[in-house]
Amino acid sequence: MGRIVQKFGGTSVADIAHIRNAAGLVQAERERGNQVAVVVSAMAGVTNQLVGYCSEAAALYDAREYDSVVASGEQVTAGLMAMALQEAGVPARSWLGPQIPIRTNDVHGKARIVGIDSVELERRMDTGEVPVVAGFQGVSPTGRITTLGRGGSDTSAVALAAALKAERCDIYTDVDGVYTCDPRIVRGARKLHKITYEEMLEMASQGAKVLQTRSVEIAMNHRVRLQVLSSFDDGPGTLVVDEDEIVEQQVVSGIAYSRDEAKITLVKVPDKPGVAAAIFGPLSDAGVNVDMIVQNISEDGKSTDLTFTVSKAELKQAVRVLEGINGEIRFGQLRPDPNVVKISVIGVGMRSHAGVALRMFTALAENGINIQVISTSEIKISVLVDEKYTELAVRALHTAYGLDAT
Amino acid sequence: MGRIVQKFGGTSVADIAHIRNAAGLVQAERERGNQVAVVVSAMAGVTNQLVGYCSEAAALYDAREYDSVVASGEQVTAGLMAMALQEAGVPARSWLGPQIPIRTNDVHGKARIVGIDSVELERRMDTGEVPVVAGFQGVSPTGRITTLGRGGSDTSAVALAAALKAERCDIYTDVDGVYTCDPRIVRGARKLHKITYEEMLEMASQGAKVLQTRSVEIAMNHRVRLQVLSSFDDGPGTLVVDEDEIVEQQVVSGIAYSRDEAKITLVKVPDKPGVAAAIFGPLSDAGVNVDMIVQNISEDGKSTDLTFTVSKAELKQAVRVLEGINGEIRFGQLRPDPNVVKISVIGVGMRSHAGVALRMFTALAENGINIQVISTSEIKISVLVDEKYTELAVRALHTAYGLDAT
Numbered sequence: 001m002g003r004i005v006q007k008f009g010g011t012s013v014a015d016i017a018h019i020r021n022a023a024g025l026v027q028a029e030r031e032r033g034n035q036v037a038v039v040v041s042a043m044a045g046v047t048n049q050l051v052g053y054c055s056e057a058a059a060l061y062d063a064r065e066y067d068s069v070v071a072s073g074e075q076v077t078a079g080l081m082a083m084a085l086q087e088a089g090v091p092a093r094s095w096l097g098p099q100i101p102i103r104t105n106d107v108h109g110k111a112r113i114v115g116i117d118s119v120e121l122e123r124r125m126d127t128g129e130v131p132v133v134a135g136f137q138g139v140s141p142t143g144r145i146t147t148l149g150r151g152g153s154d155t156s157a158v159a160l161a162a163a164l165k166a167e168r169c170d171i172y173t174d175v176d177g178v179y180t181c182d183p184r185i186v187r188g189a190r191k192l193h194k195i196t197y198e199e200m201l202e203m204a205s206q207g208a209k210v211l212q213t214r215s216v217e218i219a220m221n222h223r224v225r226l227q228v229l230s231s232f233d234d235g236p237g238t239l240v241v242d243e244d245e246i247v248e249q250q251v252v253s254g255i256a257y258s259r260d261e262a263k264i265t266l267v268k269v270p271d272k273p274g275v276a277a278a279i280f281g282p283l284s285d286a287g288v289n290v291d292m293i294v295q296n297i298s299e300d301g302k303s304t305d306l307t308f309t310v311s312k313a314e315l316k317q318a319v320r321v322l323e324g325i326n327g328e329i330r331f332g333q334l335r336p337d338p339n340v341v342k343i344s345v346i347g348v349g350m351r352s353h354a355g356v357a358l359r360m361f362t363a364l365a366e367n368g369i370n371i372q373v374i375s376t377s378e379i380k381i382s383v384l385v386d387e388k389y390t391e392l393a394v395r396a397l398h399t400a401y402g403l404d405a406t
Numbered sequence: 407m408g409r410i411v412q413k414f415g416g417t418s419v420a421d422i423a424h425i426r427n428a429a430g431l432v433q434a435e436r437e438r439g440n441q442v443a444v445v446v447s448a449m450a451g452v453t454n455q456l457v458g459y460c461s462e463a464a465a466l467y468d469a470r471e472y473d474s475v476v477a478s479g480e481q482v483t484a485g486l487m488a489m490a491l492q493e494a495g496v497p498a499r500s501w502l503g504p505q506i507p508i509r510t511n512d513v514h515g516k517a518r519i520v521g522i523d524s525v526e527l528e529r530r531m532d533t534g535e536v537p538v539v540a541g542f543q544g545v546s547p548t549g550r551i552t553t554l555g556r557g558g559s560d561t562s563a564v565a566l567a568a569a570l571k572a573e574r575c576d577i578y579t580d581v582d583g584v585y586t587c588d589p590r591i592v593r594g595a596r597k598l599h600k601i602t603y604e605e606m607l608e609m610a611s612q613g614a615k616v617l618q619t620r621s622v623e624i625a626m627n628h629r630v631r632l633q634v635l636s637s638f639d640d641g642p643g644t645l646v647v648d649e650d651e652i653v654e655q656q657v658v659s660g661i662a663y664s665r666d667e668a669k670i671t672l673v674k675v676p677d678k679p680g681v682a683a684a685i686f687g688p689l690s691d692a693g694v695n696v697d698m699i700v701q702n703i704s705e706d707g708k709s710t711d712l713t714f715t716v717s718k719a720e721l722k723q724a725v726r727v728l729e730g731i732n733g734e735i736r737f738g739q740l741r742p743d744p745n746v747v748k749i750s751v752i753g754v755g756m757r758s759h760a761g762v763a764l765r766m767f768t769a770l771a772e773n774g775i776n777i778q779v780i781s782t783s784e785i786k787i788s789v790l791v792d793e794k795y796t797e798l799a800v801r802a803l804h805t806a807y808g809l810d811a812t
Contacts, residue, residue: 016462050482056422057486058493065492068500069485072478076456079475080463086471087464094474098504099549143505 002167003035003125007135007157010044011174012231013077016084022172022231023084026130029170030090035125037164038092039135039157040081042073047150063108067137067147071097074134074153082132092130095121097137097145102156104138104146111138111146112214113155116163125164133160151212158215162222169219169226170237171211176230177238178203178210180403181255185391188404192238192253199253200226200240202346202380216240243348251349251356252401257394261291261342262315263372263384266322268303268332278329279306279322286321288314292342292375292384303332307373309384312338340372341390344382345397357381363400369393408573409441409531413541413563416450417580418637419483422490428578428637429490432536435576436496441531443570444498445541445563446487448479453556469514473543473553477503480540480559488538498536501527503543503551508562510544510552517544517552518620519561522569531570539566557618564621568628575625575632576643577617582636583644584609584616586809587661591797594810598644598659605659606632606646608752608786622646649754657755657762658807663800667697667748668721669778669790672728674709674738684735685712685728692727694720698748698781698790709738713779715790718744746778747796750788751803763787769806775799 006029008022022040029036041047050070054061078094085092097104100121104111121131135153138146148155154171161169176191178200183189195203197220204213210228219226219240229237243249269275280290293308310318319336326334350356360381364371369392373384385393398404412435414428428446435442447453456476460467484500491498503510506527510517527537541559544552554561560577567575582597584606589595601609603626610619616634625632625646635643649655675681682701689696699714716724725742732740756762766787770777775798779790791799804810 016459019463053422053482053486054489057425057489061489062492065485065488065500068502069482069489072481075478075481076459076475079471080459082471083460083463083467083475086468094471096474096551145502 001033001035003037003164004029005037005039005157005161005164005166005169007039007153007169007171008041008081008231009153009171009173010041010047012172013040013081014044016080018231019077019080019084023081023088023090025172025231026085027088027090030130034167036130037121037125037160037166038081038130038132039153039160040074040077040132041135041153043077046073046076064144067108068145071134071137071145071147074136078132078134085130085132090130091128092132093124094132094134096134098139098143100133102138102159104140104148106140106142106144106146108140108144108146110149111140113138113148113159116159118160118163122164148214149212151215154212154215155218158218158224158226161224162218166224169224171226171228172231173210173228174230174232175210175228176233176235177228178240178254180253181394181398182257185394186255186398188398190403190405193236194239194241194246195253196243196246196348197240198243198348198379199346202344202377203254203256249349250347251353252345252347252403253349254346255394255397255401255403256344256346257390258342259387259390260311260313261309261340261384262312262336262338263307263309263340264315264318264322265335265337266306266331266333267335269306270330271297271302271304275329276306278325282321282325283310283318286317288318288321292373292382294373294375309340309342309373339387340384341387341393342382342384343390343393343397344380345401346380348379350381351378359400360397363396364393367392367396407439407441409443409570410435411443411445411563411567411570411572411575413445413559413575413577414447414487414637415559415577415579416447416453418578419446419487420450422486424637425483425486425490429487429494429496431578431637432491433494433496436536440573442536443527443531443566443572444487444536444538445559445566446480446483446538447541447559449483452479452482470550473514474551477540477543477551477553480542484538484540491536491538496536497534498538499530500538500540502540504545504549506539508544508565510546510554512546512548512550512552514546514550514552516555517546519544519554519565522565524566524569528570554620555618557621560618560621561624564624564630564632567630568624572630575630577632577634578637579616579634580636580638581616581634582639582641583634584646584660586659587800587804588663591800592661592804594804596809596811599642600645600647600652601659602649602652602754603646604649604754604785605752608750608783609660609662655755656753657759658751658753658809659755660752661800661803661807661809662750662752663796664748665793665796666717666719667715667746667790668718668742668744669713669715669746670721670724670728671741671743672712672737672739673741675712676736677703677708677710681735682712684731688727688731689716689724692723694724694727698779698788700779700781715746715748715779745793746790747793747799748788748790749796749799749803750786751807752786754785756787757784765806766803769802770799773798773802
C-alpha cells in the first residue's frame with residue numbers, strides 16, 4: 001500500500017458533474033489499496049473572474065488582498081470535492097493552506113512554500129480519510145493567506161507529495177500526457193511514456209504549459225515521481241521521473257516552442273567594461289526577465305551589437321527602461337521586435353551525442369528559415385526565428401529528429 | 407471621536423461599482439472624525455450560487471464543508487472592499503473569521519459567536535487603519551471555518567460593534583429603514599425614526615426581514631445602538647435603540663405579517679396528562695419548530711382539539727412525524743393547512759395601554775376576517791387568518807392604529 005497524491009486542474013473540476021467524476025478517480029485509486037490525498041484547483045474560469053474583480057477594484061491592487069480574494073476559488077472546490085467524496089462513501093475532509101498549514105514566505109502573489117506540516121494529514125490518512133487540499137494557497141509568517149502564482153496548484157500537489165513521501169503525484173488535466181510536440185501543430189506528435197525532470201523543466205518553461213515550472217523543480221529536488229494524465233479518458237499518461245528510470249533514452253525527446261518572446265537589439269553599444277551590467281541591472285530592477293542574450297563585435301571594432309529576448313508582455317516596459325538609461329549608455333539604436341518565436345530541441349540524450357545542433361541548423365536551413373539568435377544548455381538547443389515560420393520549423397525539426405509517429 | 411461599525415449587505419456590494427460606492431460611505435464616516443470598522447456580506451447572488459453547488463454535490467452535505475464553501479463569498483468581498491478603500495486613499499486590511507479570530511461554537515451552518523479578540527483590530531484602528539471583516543463567518547474550537555446562518559453578517563457586525571464598544575452599528579441595506587409596515591402592501595407605510603430592540607426583534611422574527619433576529623438580540627444584550635439605512639440614498643435610516651431613548655412612545659409601532667406559516671389541527675386528541683409532551687417532543691426531536699399553540703376542550707369533554715403552527719417548509723416533515731406517532735397518541739384526525747398568514751401588531755406601548763387587542767379584533771371583524779388562532783406576548787398580538795386576507799388585514803390594522811402617513 002502506497003500513498004498517492006492526485007491533483008485535479010480547473011477543467012477537471014469545472015462543474016459538479018466533473019467534480020463527481022474526479023471523486024470517482026479518487027475512489028478507484030483507493031480501491032487499488034492506496035492512501036490518497038487530493039489537491040484541487042479552482043473551477044475553470046473562477047480564478048480569471050476573481051482576478052478581473054481585483055483589477056476593477058483598484059488599478060494597483062494590494063497583493064495581500066489579491067491573495068485573499070483569489071484563494072477563495074480553491075476553497076470552494078476543496079469543500080465541494082470533500083462533499084462529493086463523502087457522497088460516494090469515501091471519508092473526506094477539506095483543508096485550506098492556513099489550516100494544514102502550508103507555510104510560505106511572504107511574497108504575496110507568487111509565494112514559495114517553505115514547509116508543510118503533514119503530521120495530522122498522515123494521521124488521518126492512516127485511518128482511511130482522504131484530505132482534500134485547496135491548491136495554490138499557503139499562509140505567510142504573519143498569518144495572511146498567500147498564493148503561489150498561476151498554475152500554483154501543481155506546486156501544492158508536488159510539495160504535498162514530497163511531504164507525505166508519496167509514491168507518485170498524479171496531475172490530472174485536460175490533456176492525456178506530455179507530447180513530443182504540440183499535437184495542434186504537429187499531426188505526428190507522440191505521447192511520451194516517460195520523460196526526465198530536466199526535460200520536463202525545459203518543456204514546461206519552453207511553453208508546453210502542462211505543468212508549472214516550479215512544481216517540476218520541487219519534484220526533481222525531492223525525487224517525486226510525477227504523472228501527467230487526463231481525467232477524461234482512461235489509460236496511463238506521461239511519467240516524469242529520474243533519468244535512471246529511463247532505460248532507453250532518446251537523443252531528443254521533444255520540440256517546444258514559445259510565442260511569448262520578443263527580441264530587442266541595441267545597435268552600436270560602446271564596447272567597454274561594465275556596459276552589460278549597466279543595461280541588464282536596470283531591466284532586472286524593473287522586474288523584466290531577460291532570457292537569451294547574444295553579443296557580437298560590430299564592424300568598427302569599438303562597439304558591439306547586443307541582442308536579447310524578453311517576454312512579449314514586458315517588451316514595452318523594457319523599451320521604456322532602456323530609453324531612460326540611453327543618456328548614460330549611449331547606444332546607437334534600439335530595435336524592438338515582437339514578431340519572433342523561440343523553438344527548442346530538448347533531450348537529455350544530447351549530452352552524449354554529437355551532431356545534434358548541426359541537424360537542427362541543417363533542417364532549418366533546408367527550409368529557408370533564418371536563425372536570429374542561438375542559445376544552448378546541456379540538454380537543450382533554442383533558436384529564435386521569425387514568428388511566421390513557427391509551424392514550418394516545428395514540423396521540420398520533429399521529422400528531422402525522427403519523432404514522427406509511424 | 408467615536409467608533410462606528412458599518413455593515414454592507416449583498417445588494418450594497420453587488421459589483422465593483424457598488425463596492426466603490428460603499429467605500430465612499432466609509433471614507434465619509436472617517437472624515438467626520440470617526441474610527442470605522444467595516445463588515446461585508448457576499449456579493450448579491452453569490453451565497454445562493456454556492457449553496458446551489460453544495461446541494462448539487464451531495465444530497466445531504468456535510469455542514470463543515472458547506473461552511474468552508476459558502477464562507478468564501480464574504481472572503482472575496484472583504485478583499486475587494488479593502489482594495490477599493492486603499493484606492494480611495496484609506497488604509498485598510500481585510501480580516502477573515504479565523505484570522506481575528508471570531509470564535510464560535512461548533513454548530514456548523516448556524517454557529518453562535520462566543521467571543522471576538524478585538525485587541526489587534528483596535529490597535530490598528532487607533533493608527534487610522536480600517537479593518538474590513540468578512541461577515542457571516544467565524545472559527546470553531548477545532549479551527550474549522552463556521553458560518554452563522556443566513557443573514558449572519560448582521561450578527562457579525564453587531565457582535566463586532568459590541569466587542570469594539572462602538573458608538574453605533576450602521577447596517578447598510580437596500581431599504582432605507584424600518585417601516586410601520588411593508589410599503590409594498592401598505593401605501594401609507596411610514597419610516598420609523600426610532601424603534602426599540604424588543605419591537606425590532608418582533609418585527610424581524612415576524613417577517614420584516616430587515617435584520618437577522620440574532621443580531622438584534624445581541625444588540626439588545628450589549629446595548630449596541632443599531633441603525634438600518636440605505637447605501638443608495640442619503641438621509642438617516644431607522645435607529646434601533648433602548649426603550650428609554652424613545653421619548654414619545656407610540657402604542658403600536660408597526661404591523662408585521664408572515665406568510666411562512668402553516669397550521670396543523672389535531673382533532674379529538676385524548677385529554678390526558680402528558681399528551682402535549684408526547685406530541686411536541688417528537689416534533690422537536692425532528693427539528694420542527696412549533697410557534698403558536700392553542701388547545702380547546704372539544705364537545706364530548708373527553709378529548710381536546712389541538713392547533714399549532716409550523717413553518718411552511720417544515721409542514722411535510724411535521725405531518726410525517728405526527729402520522730408516525732398516531733398509533734401511540736390516537737387522535738381523531740390530522741388537518742394540515744398551509745393557506746394561512748400570521749399578522750402581528752407590535753408596540754412596547756401596549757404594555758401600558760388597554761384595549762389594544764380589542765381594536766385589532768374589531769378591525770378584523772369589520773372586514774369580515776375570521777381569526778383562527780391568537781397568541782400574545784407583552785409587546786405583540788399575533789393572529790392567524792386565511793392567507794387570502796393578507797393585504798386586507800394588514801391595511802385595515804395599519805389604519806385602525808393610526809399609522810397611515812398623512
